[in-house]
Amino acid sequence: METKTTTREDGLAVHTFPLVRPRTVAGVRYTSLSMVEPHVNARMQVPAEAEAVGLKEVETAMVAILCNVPVELVKILSMADYQKVQATLSNFPYPEAETSEETSSASPV
DSSP states (O other), rough: OEEEEEEOSSSEEEEEEEEHHHEETTTTEEEEEEEEEHHHHHHHSSSEEEEEHHHHHHHHHHHHHTTTHHHHHHHHHOHHHHHHHHHHHOOOOTTTTTSSOOOOOOOOO
């Protein structure tokens, strides 16, 4: 499987990449992850329990939400795969076909 970035119907970009070390959680084998671009609604879905523990738990919960996978999977990813996840979070790739011609309804103050 190759790495690719596409756009969902709702306009959010999705970056899919293979795992170096596939993992199995609850009988499901994961060979790749598809991460939707980080967005405010996903951040708002992070459980209060994760917030109470600290930044590492918040990041783990965010990754699980953005990839639509169990938190348990994120916690057992190899370091090579987790580094890919972190790189994707910090510098999310967008499809090449996207342009910056979008308009905004916000007005400057």
